[in-house]
Each structure stands twice: as C-alpha cells, then as structure tokens.
Amino acid sequence: MIDIKGLGNNAKLIEEMASDIGTTGNKLFPFYMKEAVLEGYMFIGTSMLAFTSGAIMLFFCITKADWCIGNLHAVLSLISLVIIGSAFIVFFSGIKRAISKILNPCLFAIQSVILDARLLGKS
Numbered sequence: 001m002i003d004i005k006g007l008g009n010n011a012k013l014i015e016e017m018a019s020d021i022g023t024t025g026n027k028l029f030p031f032y033m034k035e036a037v038l039e040g041y042m043f044i045g046t047s048m049l050a051f052t053s054g055a056i057m058l059f060f061c062i063t064k065a066d067w068c069i070g071n072l073h074a075v076l077s078l079i080s081l082v083i084i085g086s087a088f089i090v091f092f093s094g095i096k097r098a099i100s101k102i103l104n105p106c107l108f109a110i111q112s113v114i115l116d117a118r119l120l121g122k123s
Contacts, residue, residue: 014113032109039108040101047091054083 018028058080065073101108 016117029109029113032112033105035112036101036105036108040098040105043094043098043101047087047094050087051084051091054080054087058084 014029058077061073061076061080065071065077
C-alpha cells in the first residue's frame with residue numbers, strides 16, 4: 001500500500017477524486033502508477049513492432065523488387081523504408097520519457113492525477 005500523505009496538495013486531489021468513485025486515495029494512486037509503467041512498456045513495444053515489421057517488409061520486398069520497371073515490390077520497399085524511418089524518429093523522440101515512466105512512475109502518476117483533477121474541475 002502506498003501512503004499518499006507525502007504528496008502535499010496532490011494528496012488532497014487524489015482523495016477528492018477517490019471519494020467521487022467510492023474508494024480511498026491509497027487504493028487509487030497505485031493504479032495511476034501501474035498505468036505509467038504500462039504506458040512506458042507499450043511505447044517501447046509498439047515502436048519495436050513498427051520497426052521489425054518495416055524491416056521484415058523491406059527484406060522480403062527488396063529481394064523481389066525489379067528496380068528497372070518499378071513493380072509493386074519496389075514501391076513496397078520504399079514504403080517500408082518510410083515505416084522504418086518513422087519508427088526510428090518516434091522511438092528516439094520518446095524513449096527517454098518511456099524509460100522515465102518505467103523507472104519513476106510516481107512522477108507521471110502525480111502528473112496524471114493533476115490532469116484528471118483539472119478535467120474533473122477539482123483544481
């Protein structure tokens with residue numbers, strides 16, 4: 001069980017939100033922490049999935065491509081290069097935040113609580 005008393009004003013927001021759904025802040029806050037960790041792993045997983053699918057598509061299409069006449073495999077090879085490039089850009093732009101969510105979920109949980117409290121009109 002996590003003690004939310006050390007969170008200052010955020011503890012009050014958590015308690016208000018928790019009372020709205022009929023629970024306590026000590027039971028609600030761990031869900032926010034788990035959500036932050038899952039978001040970090042999901043980002044890494046989907047980035048790797050996009051990269052590997054693009055690489056597999058590139059490998060199979062480049063072996064069958066006839067670059068002189070520009071058949072479908074040549075076009076798919078170019079599309080797969082765009083997928084791989086996009087996956088690299090997205091991965092390297094968000095990997096720091098994803099690792100931070102995994103290693104320090106408390107910070108991102110507090111940020112999520114503040115955002116949710118604003119959306120609910122509690123702040």
